[in-house]
Amino acid sequence: MNNRKIPRSSYIKIVIILILSNSLWISISFQKQDALYQETEVHTNLYAQIFREEINERINLMKIFQSQWVNDDNESKLYDYDRFLSLAPQFWDIYVGMLAISWINISGYIKWVYPVVETTPPLNISVVINEDGTINDGLYNAKESGNVSLRFTTNLIRGGIGYTAYYPLIWNNSITGFFAFVFRSSELIEEIVLGSPDLNDYSFSIFGNQTELYQFGEIFDLNSKHTVNYNLSFYDHSWQLYFCPISTNIRDASPLGNWQLLIFGILLPFITILAEIIILTQKRKTRKTVSEKKKLETQLKRSESDRLLILENLRENVIYYDNPDLSIKWANKAAKKAFSKIIDHSFKDERHWDILNQKCYKIWYGKSKGCIDCPVLKAFKTSKESRLIKKSLDGKIWSINAFPAFDKNNKIVGVVEVMIDITVQNKMEENLRHSQKMDAVGRLAGGIAHDFNNFLTVINGYCELILNQIEDENPIREDLQEVSHAGKQAAFLTQQLLKFSRKQIFQTQILDLNEIIANMNKMLTHLIGENVEYNSNLGFGEYKIEADPNQIEQIIMNLVINARDAMPKGGILTIETQNIFLDEDSATSYPFLVDPGMYVLIIISDTGIGMSEEIREHIFEPFFTTKPQGKGTGLGLSTVFGIVKQSNGFITVHSELGKGTQLKVYLPQVNKPIVELKKEESILVGFEGHKTVLFVEDNDLILKYLKKILESNDLTVLIARDGIEAIEIFNENHDKIDLLITDIIMPRMSGIELINDHLLHIEPNLKVLLISGYSPDTIKIPEKIIQDGNFLQKPFTASQLIQKINYILRIKED
Structure with a gap:
């Protein structure tokens, strides 16, 4: 067999294909890794924001607690332990991770702690200095800034790592103490982690003050190129968040071996294009999903938080029922506080003190079954609003309003009950009716007393004149003495009437x-x-x-x-x-x-x-x-x-x-030094020289009687029957007049108007004596006239009148 060399062009083609395929594959891998990093960065930012909101909610909770604590007109409430025990439970169990709430005095000593458990720190110890001798920077910053301050702690008394938040209690622009909220970081973080299934694709670690607060998922390299680091700052503290994809996702985004390139080399261009499209689509989806989710979560949190905050802080009791069996599904702070004041009447076992899922009629009225006239049951039955006024076990009177709640299909799903305390309003109405009744009787009594005072002035006066003129042996004298005695008793009776009608003179x-x-x-x-x-x-x-x-x-x-x-x-x-x-x-x-x-x-x-x-x-x-x-x-x-x-x-x-x-x-009770009033000294000597008196009185009986008394004491008397006539006489004789005696209530012009608006402008040093059957507060006599002794209330005797004139003419001489 001939050994034929492979053509060089084939090697070149193979090399080109390999280089191209690896280049394309590596490029795709880099894009997948970049997309993975961006997704990790989005999740890191999202959960960093969630962590910040959870921390801020705990701090805002303390602000609400602080505002409720100091928004009270009574300063003594700032140091009321019972009040602390009644408020603290409402805030302690709202969020996971809350360990304790403490009240610290201005000197830095722990005075109260809630809840009290085996690990509760000892009371009356100072928290100004840390165990290592350094200053407690959290307490110090809160005291200096007047605002919330956090202190990081690696070993809480009740275990774990967490924070102590100090919030100053400001009363009349000065700090009177501090609230300290202690919460464990791991429980706060774990609550978010357990409710977030998206975190299953990530491992992460959270550090605070170079101490690991929480670790989730696989152990990973904090400095890895796949790890996202985020610095979360809050109240001069910071957390370092390290998020990393799990190893499976990292491997999926890494370049594969060359043998796979040889297999998929030919399909690589199509795979690359398809992968590019898939990756880009997935990135857009991921970004859109994350953005929408973040926006929706923010809106939901803000909306739910606002609604809950509004309902929680309403002064009225708000209670929600989702069933006609009248079990309490939800109640705001005001309702819980109102229930807590009477709950002893219903439950002796402390296990039943949580009002949720309890029957309202058992707690509120001490009954074993629902009330026949219950507005909540009526709202469930009729799907209409219902109202009732009823008294609770503690004696308070409530206006109860029940409002049905409907779903989108207009089907009733529950009833909201709003209870308004009208005890004070009801008492005001009863008090007003009683006050109007007593005032009407008082006005009648005061009017009767005034008229009798005029008559008794004449009756008692003439009795005194006659008794002074007849001898002791005269048989008529004994009868006149009985008349005089009866007149004095009648005068005492009119004084009693004036006291009831609150129209007598008080020398306080x-x-x-x-x-x-x-x-x-x-x-x-x-x-x-x-x-x-x-x-x-x-x-x-x-x-x-x-x-x-x-x-x-x-x-x-x-x-x-x-x-x-x-x-x-x-x-x-x-x-x-x-x-x-x-x-x-x-x-x-x-x-x-x-x-x-x-x-x-x-x-x-x-x-x-x-x-x-x-x-x-x-x-x-x-x-x-x-x-x-x-x-x-x-x-x-x-x-x-x-x-x-x-x-x-x-x-x-x-x-x-x-x-x-x-x-x-x-x-x-008053907090003033005891000062005795000066008493008017009796002047019993006669007048010096000839004196002229202008006497103004509209009652003919009084006028005739007093004119006789004055003239019998060597006084020249000028008579006027009202203020207009008195002005005319005064204008003609003001150089001769030594004293003005005037009734106060007269037709056309009162005695006060006669003096202040007319005669004093002519003669500023004019000496005056006002007389009346009414009391000074009824007719609004200036207090200076009372204090200077220039008023004499009817009925009075001749000797009382002459003594008062002596006092004014002699003691008041400049």
């Missing part, structure tokens, strides 16, 4: 309630009699209030007399004092509106016959009494009510038939 000052009661103890002991045991338990410390001491004494006197009369066969009467703070929750527990704050409390208890509920409803109304005819006026407790109201306080009553009565008087 800062005083110690305990001191007043201590000074009254001896007198009270004699007042109640020997068959009643008297106990006085005064609290320790200062009990300062701003009130009229005479009115406070009258409150105690009236209540003690009532208590004594309720024990005709003897018993025990006790007076106690306490300082008490009413927060927002306790203030809403009363059946009327109460302002939160510090109060001084007077408690007067007796072991007497007690009262029925029907009687309790009327005890503060004027002229209401249970005593026999002639034994009481029915103005004692109504007077107490008026004084307490005018002192910005309130009063409560608890009584049961046969078990006695307890009245509590709440008066606002």
Whole structure:
């Protein structure tokens, strides 16, 4: 057989084919590797963004916790451990990886930790200095910047690697402490990994502060050309993400051996073109899919987060039911908080304290089955909105609104229940009705008292004049004294009416309630009699209030007399004092509106016959009494009510038939030094020289009587029946007039307008005396007139009038 050499051209062709095929194959392989690298880079960027969002959500959760903590008008709430225990559970279990929430004071000491487990760090230890002696940079940066700061920890107390996020609590522009959220990095990352099937094609490692936080998949070379490195920064910290395709995918993208080129050499051009088309198509698909997925995930996360954040932070209780069996499917923070306040009434076992999947009627109303009038059941049945007003176990009143939820086929799939607390609104309405009723009675009482004051001024005045003119032996004198006595009793009665209607003059000052009661103890002991045991338990410390001491004494006197009369066969009467703070929750527990704050409390208890509920409803109304005819006026407790109201306080009553009565008087506590009021000194000497008085009064009886009194004391009296006439007389005689006496309420022009708008412009140093059957606060007399002693309230006697004129003419001389 002839050994024929292979033609050189054949070798050249083979070489060319081999070079071409390998070149083409290598080119395709490089493109596949490039596509693989780009896909890996897209996934790296996507999950880096997801990791950043998960971290930010945990930080934002702490911001929400911090905002709820400091958005409170009461500073004492910032240091309330019970409040911390009620809020912390709502935030601790929302995200995977959350280990603990701590409250750290401004000095850097751990005071509270939630939850408390075996690995809970000891309390009252400082976290300012790390175990190696260095400064805790996380706490330091939070304190210096006033914002959130992270601290990386390789060995958490409860195990693993993670972060402590410090957030300063700012109150009135100053830091009062810190919240610290501790979360484990591996659990945060693992939550994302377990829910992402796309990661099955990759291996990756995550490092923080040169420490490996998490490793997934195969072990791979961090410096490999197939590995994508991404630096994820957040809050002055960073993670290094290393993503690498699994070895199978890397091999698929690598160049194959020459023997395969010989086999596919001829088909290589077609395979190359086809592969190029497939690769380009796949790259476009991959990029589009990744982009759409990233965009969709971002939109969904943002939409769900926004909706959840809005619902979670609504003040109203929002609850969702997906079944008419009334099991709670979802509830926002407000609803959980509301349920937590009454849940003890329904469950004693702590395992049942999670309200999800519990029956609402069992927690909310303590019932074993659903309510007949339940609006949620009605919404499920009718597919229409339903509304109901109902009271829960804790006594609060709720407006319950049920809204059916529909799917795209307009089929009902659940009901959203929105519960609005209208307890305060309901109390305001009841309080308004009661206030309107008492104000109407007060206006009637005040009007009656004013008219009687005018009549009694004349009656009592003429009685005094006649008694001063007849001898003691005159048989008429005894009868006149009885008339005078009755007139004084009537004057006292009108003063009681004015006190009920809160239209009497108050000379308020800062005083110690305990001191007043201590000074009254001896007198009270004699007042109640020997068959009643008297106990006085005064609290320790200062009990300062701003009130009229005479009115406070009258409150105690009236209540003690009532208590004594309720024990005709003897018993025990006790007076106690306490300082008490009413927060927002306790203030809403009363059946009327109460302002939160510090109060001084007077408690007067007796072991007497007690009262029925029907009687309790009327005890503060004027002229209401249970005593026999002639034994009481029915103005004692109504007077107490008026004084307490005018002192910005309130009063409560608890009584049961046969078990006695307890009245509590709440008066606002003040923090001011005790200053006694200056008393008007009596001036009993006569006038110096001749004096002229301009007297303005529209009541003829008063006018005639007072003119006689003034002239009998050597005063020249000029008479005017209204303000217009007074201006004319004053213009003609202002050089002679030493004193103006004027009624306040008159036709055409009031006494205040007469003085301020007219006469003082003519004579700035004019001395004035205002008289009225009304009280100063009713007719808005300037306070300076009251303080200067230039007001005299009817009824008054002749001697009281002359003494007041003496005071103004002599003491007020410059």
